[in-house]
Amino acid sequence: MPEILVIGSLNMDLVVQTPRVPAAGETLAGNGFKLVPGGKGANQAVAACRAGASVKMVGCVGADVFGDAMHESLRSAGVDTSGLVTLKGQSTGVADILVEASGENRIIIIPGANAWLEEQTALAAVSKVADGGAVLLQHEVPLAVVHAVVRAAAAAGLIVCLNPAPILPIPLEVLACVDYLILNETEAEALSGIRVMGQDTARQAADKLLAGGVDKVIITVGSTGAYLLSPEREFYQPACDVTAVDTTAAGDTFTGYFMAARLQDLDDESALRLAVAAASLTVTSLGAQSSIPTRQAVELFSQVHRPELTGQKIIL
Numbered sequence: 001m002p003e004i005l006v007i008g009s010l011n012m013d014l015v016v017q018t019p020r021v022p023a024a025g026e027t028l029a030g031n032g033f034k035l036v037p038g039g040k041g042a043n044q045a046v047a048a049c050r051a052g053a054s055v056k057m058v059g060c061v062g063a064d065v066f067g068d069a070m071h072e073s074l075r076s077a078g079v080d081t082s083g084l085v086t087l088k089g090q091s092t093g094v095a096d097i098l099v100e101a102s103g104e105n106r107i108i109i110i111p112g113a114n115a116w117l118e119e120q121t122a123l124a125a126v127s128k129v130a131d132g133g134a135v136l137l138q139h140e141v142p143l144a145v146v147h148a149v150v151r152a153a154a155a156a157g158l159i160v161c162l163n164p165a166p167i168l169p170i171p172l173e174v175l176a177c178v179d180y181l182i183l184n185e186t187e188a189e190a191l192s193g194i195r196v197m198g199q200d201t202a203r204q205a206a207d208k209l210l211a212g213g214v215d216k217v218i219i220t221v222g223s224t225g226a227y228l229l230s231p232e233r234e235f236y237q238p239a240c241d242v243t244a245v246d247t248t249a250a251g252d253t254f255t256g257y258f259m260a261a262r263l264q265d266l267d268d269e270s271a272l273r274l275a276v277a278a279a280s281l282t283v284t285s286l287g288a289q290s291s292i293p294t295r296q297a298v299e300l301f302s303q304v305h306r307p308e309l310t311g312q313k314i315i316l
Helices: 040-050 065-077 112-116 119-126 143-155 185-192 199-211 250-263 268-282 295-304
Strands: 003-007 011-018 032-038 054-062 080-087 093-100 105-110 134-138 159-163 180-184 216-220 225-229 233-238 312-315
Touching (some): 011 065, 032 040, 040 054, 040 065, 065 080, 080 112, 080 119, 093 112, 119 143, 180 250, 185 199, 216 250, 225 268, 250 268
8 A cells, every 4th residue: 555654743742631611710620631642643643543544743852751652642553654754852742732521622732853854854755755755734834844745745646634723824836736625614714714604615715726737636624524616526524423522633534534535545525524524533532643533433433324424425
């Protein structure tokens, strides 16, 4: 199977469970705390690997206990960690995550070593990806590195998937190199100027992004599902009805599973269906990588929720 090269962030998540977010100046008793390996890049690498793909991770960690934990978490998931760089004098990235009783979260990220990923390191990894492979990126490492990798991967004929989170400006000539732009409704609004509140507005935002040169746009619309638009077709997949415990890593699980499915020769609609099922299952557990399900678990979950995973396909 072709390889997925994930270039991105690795963070240790400091997860605090709280009934609600405290107001300014307020002290509030929480009800749980966990250290969970995370980071958008690492989460997506783990998700793609648990979906059955061959995955290599490139990124930076500090020479500290969190860095050691990130190595171990990825290795235990089956991810190739030979592309990780350990930087002396830098701390591993951390994310302070407040999880409310509703399952909604609020996240503050300290980049640490992630901010020091070098363009040369990333491009060297891209040059070693065999034909038919894919490169998966996010915005938690230096933006110049992301843009350079997108250009290089597209020039090499690799599948390029960009998850532009956190949202930052993207030049049109970089967007034109992207095969799959996967983003949530907030990010879609920031790039398109159209507020996404459901399927109709998702279509409008995606259409505007296609006009910018992206090959295919996928917008995840929170608990309601995901929408895909390309010049040939559109497809909307509702999410499954579950009780959310923690939404952390739901989008990363979606992205990793979708790309793994595409490299396993599933078509876009089947890949979207699998990714929505995986993300729906993810939110039923606490934490980032600890909540990302195996392919077997997702397939069992899909059998139970089969009526919800029908989708709506429209040929344009």
